[in-house]
Structure formats: C-alpha cells, structure tokens
Amino acid sequence: MDRHCLMIPGPTPVPVRAALAGAAPMINHRGPEFGALLREVTEGLQRILMTRNTVLLFPAAGTGGMEAVAANLVAPGERVLVAVAGEFGARFAEIMRVAGADVRTLDFEWGTAVEPAAVARALEEDPSIGMVVVTHNETSTGVTMDLAGIRRAIPRDDVLLVADAISSVGAIELRPDEWGVDVVVGASQKGLMTPPGLALVALSPRAWEKAGRTRCRSVYWDFAAARRFLEQPTPQTPYTPAVSLLYALRESLRMLQAEGLENVFRRHAVLARAVRAGVRALGLGTLAGEDCASSTVTAVVLPDGLEGKKLLGLLRQKYGVVLAGGQGRLAGRIFRVGHVGRVNWQDVVVTLAALEMACRDLGLEVEHGRAVAAAEEVLGAEG
Amino acid sequence: MDRHCLMIPGPTPVPVRAALAGAAPMINHRGPEFGALLREVTEGLQRILMTRNTVLLFPAAGTGGMEAVAANLVAPGERVLVAVAGEFGARFAEIMRVAGADVRTLDFEWGTAVEPAAVARALEEDPSIGMVVVTHNETSTGVTMDLAGIRRAIPRDDVLLVADAISSVGAIELRPDEWGVDVVVGASQKGLMTPPGLALVALSPRAWEKAGRTRCRSVYWDFAAARRFLEQPTPQTPYTPAVSLLYALRESLRMLQAEGLENVFRRHAVLARAVRAGVRALGLGTLAGEDCASSTVTAVVLPDGLEGKKLLGLLRQKYGVVLAGGQGRLAGRIFRVGHVGRVNWQDVVVTLAALEMACRDLGLEVEHGRAVAAAEEVLGAEG
Numbered sequence: 095m096d097r098h099c100l101m102i103p104g105p106t107p108v109p110v111r112a113a114l115a116g117a118a119p120m121i122n123h124r125g126p127e128f129g130a131l132l133r134e135v136t137e138g139l140q141r142i143l144m145t146r147n148t149v150l151l152f153p154a155a156g157t158g159g160m161e162a163v164a165a166n167l168v169a170p171g172e173r174v175l176v177a178v179a180g181e182f183g184a185r186f187a188e189i190m191r192v193a194g195a196d197v198r199t200l201d202f203e204w205g206t207a208v209e210p211a212a213v214a215r216a217l218e219e220d221p222s223i224g225m226v227v228v229t230h231n232e233t234s235t236g237v238t239m240d241l242a243g244i245r246r247a248i249p250r251d252d253v254l255l256v257a258d259a260i261s262s263v264g265a266i267e268l269r270p271d272e273w274g275v276d277v278v279v280g281a282s283q284k285g286l287m288t289p290p291g292l293a294l295v296a297l298s299p300r301a302w303e304k305a306g307r308t309r310c311r312s313v314y315w316d317f318a319a320a321r322r323f324l325e326q327p328t329p330q331t332p333y334t335p336a337v338s339l340l341y342a343l344r345e346s347l348r349m350l351q352a353e354g355l356e357n358v359f360r361r362h363a364v365l366a367r368a369v370r371a372g373v374r375a376l377g378l379g380t381l382a383g384e385d386c387a388s389s390t391v392t393a394v395v396l397p398d399g400l401e402g403k404k405l406l407g408l409l410r411q412k413y414g415v416v417l418a419g420g421q422g423r424l425a426g427r428i429f430r431v432g433h434v435g436r437v438n439w440q441d442v443v444v445t446l447a448a449l450e451m452a453c454r455d456l457g458l459e460v461e462h463g464r465a466v467a468a469a470e471e472v473l474g475a476e477g
Numbered sequence: 478m479d480r481h482c483l484m485i486p487g488p489t490p491v492p493v494r495a496a497l498a499g500a501a502p503m504i505n506h507r508g509p510e511f512g513a514l515l516r517e518v519t520e521g522l523q524r525i526l527m528t529r530n531t532v533l534l535f536p537a538a539g540t541g542g543m544e545a546v547a548a549n550l551v552a553p554g555e556r557v558l559v560a561v562a563g564e565f566g567a568r569f570a571e572i573m574r575v576a577g578a579d580v581r582t583l584d585f586e587w588g589t590a591v592e593p594a595a596v597a598r599a600l601e602e603d604p605s606i607g608m609v610v611v612t613h614n615e616t617s618t619g620v621t622m623d624l625a626g627i628r629r630a631i632p633r634d635d636v637l638l639v640a641d642a643i644s645s646v647g648a649i650e651l652r653p654d655e656w657g658v659d660v661v662v663g664a665s666q667k668g669l670m671t672p673p674g675l676a677l678v679a680l681s682p683r684a685w686e687k688a689g690r691t692r693c694r695s696v697y698w699d700f701a702a703a704r705r706f707l708e709q710p711t712p713q714t715p716y717t718p719a720v721s722l723l724y725a726l727r728e729s730l731r732m733l734q735a736e737g738l739e740n741v742f743r744r745h746a747v748l749a750r751a752v753r754a755g756v757r758a759l760g761l762g763t764l765a766g767e768d769c770a771s772s773t774v775t776a777v778v779l780p781d782g783l784e785g786k787k788l789l790g791l792l793r794q795k796y797g798v799v800l801a802g803g804q805g806r807l808a809g810r811i812f813r814v815g816h817v818g819r820v821n822w823q824d825v826v827v828t829l830a831a832l833e834m835a836c837r838d839l840g841l842e843v844e845h846g847r848a849v850a851a852a853e854e855v856l857g858a859e860g
Binding site: 098100102104105106107108110113114116117118119120121122123124125153154155156157158161185188189192193194281283289290291310311312313314332333334335336337338339342410416418419 | 499544
C-alpha cells in the first residue's frame, strides 16, 4: 500500500514534510504558539487565494464549509440560484435546501460548463434572487467554470457570488477580489496537499454585510465568532481547532509558496494536458471538452464493453494505481484520474502505463507505450 | 517547546505512536483500506464507550457533535432541559437555543454537580420536556456528574438523556447502555489521545426513533446518512472523512485496549487524587468537592494576591509547564490542571514541583517538595 500511486481527485497524497509536521507535539490552543500558527496559516491562505479577505478555518470537511455558507448567509425562505453541472453543484443545492433556502437550480449537462449567459437570464427573469452559487471546479465531471465570466454576466452588484472552490484552491487560478467572487469555500485535502479535516471560507466585505443582516442558525459555523476570535491579539478559535492539521497545512503552504503560485497552476495545467493526451492516445474520450477541462481531474468515458469496476480493481490490485469511479448519474459511465496536489510527471507516466497494461489485460486493443508517448510529447514541449 | 509539559484539559499530548500513525500515506476514502480503518475505529469506540450502539464519526470539534444532536434530535420549538453547572453546559444550551429549541436551563453553582433530584423536579413541573442534556464531565469546573443517578431520577422513560462526554470518553467510566444514556457526544482530543478534529456520537435505539421522527436541518450532521454509509459492505462516510486523524485514533484505541479500560479509568482517578493532594499541600483549595471532583481536570482556586495570568505565564516560560486558566465567569478566579489522556505520575510530579517553585517565585509561603510529597503518598498507596 505504501507504493500505491493515489490518483484520485482527493484526498490527495500529503508530502512527507507536511505529514510529519502534523505529528509535532500538541500545544495549548489558547497559547501564543498556536496564535502564531493560526496567523501564519490564515495569511498564507490569503496569498494562495489572492485575496485581502479574512480566511476563516473550521475543523470540518469541505462540505462543512458549504453548510457554513448556508447557515450564515441565507435566511430561511430566501431565494438562491445554484448552478448544477455535476454532483457537487447538486450537493450545494441540497445543503441550501435542507438549510431552508428557496433554491432554484440552473441545470447544465454534466460534463459541460456553467454558461454565464444562462445565469444572466435566470437573474433577469427573477429579481428576487440574491445569491448565485457556482462550483468552480466540478470534480465529478472534470470541468472548470469561468467564474470571472459568470460575475460579469450577473446584472446586479448586490447579488452575492459564492464559489465552491474545494477542488481548485491551490491548484487552479482563482482571483476572488479581482473577479468579484464574494464567498470562497475551500478545503485542505486537494490542492493544499494536507490531510482532510479543514474547511476554509473567505468572505468579501459585501458578504460580511449580508452575514450581519442574517441570523446565523449555528454556533459551530458562526462566521462572526470565528472572525472575532481570529482578530484577538493572540489569534484563537471559538472552540478546539484541528491543531495537527494546521501544522501540516502550514508546511504545505510553505511548499506552495516556495514553488510559486503561477508555477503551481502551470504544473497542474500541463499534467492535466498530458493525461488527456495519453487518454486519447489510448482511444478513450474525455467527458469534458478541451475548452473547459479541469486541471485537477480528468473524467474518462468508459467505452462499451469496459466495466469501470473491473478496470479500477485491476489497476489497484495488479498495478498499484488508485483511480476514482463515477459519482451519481455518472456511476458506471466514467472513471476519473485525479492529478492534483503533490503530483508530478512521474505519477502521470505511471498512471498511463498502468492504464495501457490494464486495458490490454481486459481485451482492449492498446499499443504498449502509446499513451505514455503522447504524454511525454506534452511534457517535453512544456519543458 | 518540545519539552513542554502540556497539562491542560485538552487537546492532550498525542502518543508518538499515534502521531506517527497519522502521518501514514493517504488512501482512497471510498476503498477497502479505508473501510477496514473505519470499521476498526468504530468498533474500538464501541468497546471504549461500553455500548452496543453504532458510533458515528464526524470531521469536527466536539462542539460539532453537540450541534449535530441539536440538528437531528430536536425540532424547532421543542422543549429541552439543559443542566448548566459550567461553561460547557452553557455552551450546549446556547447551541440548542441557536438551533431553535425552546431551552430551559437548570442552573447549578459552578463547581458543584448537577443534582438528580433537581432534574426530577424540573421534569415533574414541566411534562413537555422531552430531552435532558447533561455535561458528564464539566471541564470548566473540574466536576463529574452522576449520569446513572440522573437517569434514575428522570420520571419518564420517553425522556431522552443526552450526555456531553467530550472530556470523559476514554478517561472516566461511562456506561451508556447500562445507565440509560441515550446520546453520547465525544471527541478525539482528550481521553482518546488523538489530535482534535473528530467528533463522535452514539445513539440508543430510542434516540434513533426520535431522529426518525425529526426532520434533520443539516446535510453535514445527518445521522441517518452517516449510519447508512457506515453500514455499507465497505464502510464509508457521506463526504470526505478526516483520514489522518482516524489513523491516529486507531493507534490510540489499540493502546487503550492494551492497557485495559478499567486500568485507564483507575490511572486517571489516582493521578487526579495525587494532584488534589498536592494542591492542598500547597495551601490551595480546589473548586470541586471531593465527592464530585473530576478525574481529568482539577480547578484550583486562586488565593488572594496570586494573579492567574502571572502564575500561568511563569509556569510556561520558566518551568515549561502549561496549565489552563479559568473560563467564563471563572476567568481570573481559578486555574486548571489537566490530567487526561497520555498522562502518568511523572507529569504530576513535574507539574506540582513547578507549581511549588512558581508560587515561591510569586511570594507565596511554600515549602519545597511538600506538594510532591503529598502526591507521592497517594501514588505510593495505590501502587
């Protein structure tokens, strides 16, 4: 298991440096060492998120960050537009609904991107919508949405734009301040190369105003309380924070900082292109078009006669490469290759070589080395 | 910092074995290795909790487990009785209130225990109360409540008894099935010797019935969904679990199992008695009476002229011993010594010796070695 090549879209492999940092001795979460830790991590996240907005951290999965948005920013009965182009868009809609919002979904074919013009039309038709929710990077389909374009298409300034950026933070360009994204929800276990268990939320001044006008229905997710504790002279959290995960995140943030954010984004984009080239050389198709294909995950359409479960089982057991299946309505129709976080060209080559061999094992006509060759061409051209 | 003696009531020091286990390579949270991990951990927790009830785990602080109870088991407007004898009782009341419950608090002097007879009277006076919430071990005051006695005092079988056992799980005897405690909320970072970030909740069949009749207002805390995923042939969770914390918890559970639960409880009780004896030998008083004093934390009353902040700062900076201050209305009136989790007699001796020296530094009349001697007497008698 130690040599398994984990190529799922998250949780992603944690760099040894970060994993070991997480094993450091426990500290008092009300003391000065913790204050320094929390300050460094939240400031590091501001740089990664290219935002001046305060970044709040919660001991939670990313789904918790989504729920926090619903609890703080939407009063029961308020109308919210959720763009749904995959499983995670559907999840955000469900979270909003369960929290009491009056949810309108704007549905797109899974594997395509949210169309800014469609968002504009929906808002023009219904002036009571005060919030638009978009999944920045839809992990279930391997599609990245054009957040900047969506904001430009929104006809009113007072409409809050909320982005689920759980699978894009630290891997795909995201400029909330420049683009006018009011709320960013992220998590530790994908581009940030940290074990799962930390959700993050960053709010624009406009979003804070809305929070101030909305009664928060949760003690756990209370944004105002989290900010109040964070802004004390010795930064704290309202309740016990996930100290060891913050240690690990601090180390991963230092690594991302050292690599340089532009380089990180470029690395992900190049590796994704190499994966897509390799997959196509195998004669397989990707679910997403090239114009909106994600840099963190590639959804590959299963050809007739190739059973996803069998393929993934073989890849895991015989070749030590772990990929992900399809979710929701895409279960059994696709498989997914994650290439996010602590990933490099070696992982891509190993994955494609394993795919070649496994596909041949299952009777597909596949030429040895062809996918790897296609990937090498992309990698070579990009230096 | 590496030699700091962390004697706060949580988060507690993590055994090196468990901390390093948390650094193991990441795995697919939908795969068989994770299923085996989750199964071992939940079964191990059942043994620690001495319960046949399913134990659900959430990526969250303990406070999240409290909020989960409110979201799943209490419909808006339902009347709940919360016994408040300290900061954490007050927190549970606040969580219930914010979630929409009609909360009645039953207040006790901070430093005393919840009286079963008072609970009985409150329920007799108000037959509309369907739930009683009690903090099993009130960390802010160092008092352990008599849960079995409280259950016996509850006049109706259909009243659910909810225990916040966050600071008692794995350290103080707790027999929910035998005592009739319907809901147990726990967390990883105290008696379970694991980093913070995992909340656990165990529900009796009666509590599950109530959950079935109550609309859950949360996707994140949904008990039924968590159980459904857990009971699949390959156990899973509805969203990404805190994998590294589960690794660490598995290791800590193995250590507790090897020591033997009765021995674990006894160790905590003996060390607590040694701490109290030492504190008294210093001429200081404890907030809690001997009949209800906690095995995990001792609240020490600050004598006139001794400033808590000064004492704790000196202990930390000069002697490397980290204690906790008072919370809420007890801030500045007490300090607290935690003795929970991976704690042994050496920690107690070091803490008491540091206290002796720091108190002398601050001008108190303290005889060198006196507190340590009193502790040794307790430790010696207990073998």
